[in-house]
Amino acid sequence: MSRKVYFLSTCDTCKRIMKEVGVDESFELQDIKFNPVTEEQIESFFEHTQSYEALINKRARKLKDTLAENPVKKDADYKKLLLLDYTFLKRPVFEIDDQLFIGNAAKTIEAIKMALK
DSSP states (O other): OOEEEEEOTTOHHHHHHHHHHTOOTTSEEEETTTSOOOHHHHHHHHHHHSOSGGGBOTTOHHHHHHHHHSOOOSHHHHHHHHHHOGGGBOSOEEEETTEEEESOOHHHHHHHHHHHO
């Protein structure tokens, strides 16, 4: 069973969710601030979502300014943003076996709990 979580150690929401779902030593942890996601990891996420936009944290403070300078014209532009700054990734991202769970919506958290049972 493979388990990995991509998170931000300074994010209280990430910490709360990780505690709530019971992240333990069976998980590989990747703090994206200190170990940013790679292009290969983003491609792997894309295989699950079929959309780079689905990976974007629309509430990221830097996003509005960045989009003003570099408007998104196609989905691949979101990939460039994901590689540009770690804060643009919607988080946390859980990989549990062959499933991917992105973000902090209540239904996503419940789905993570179910996948871990």
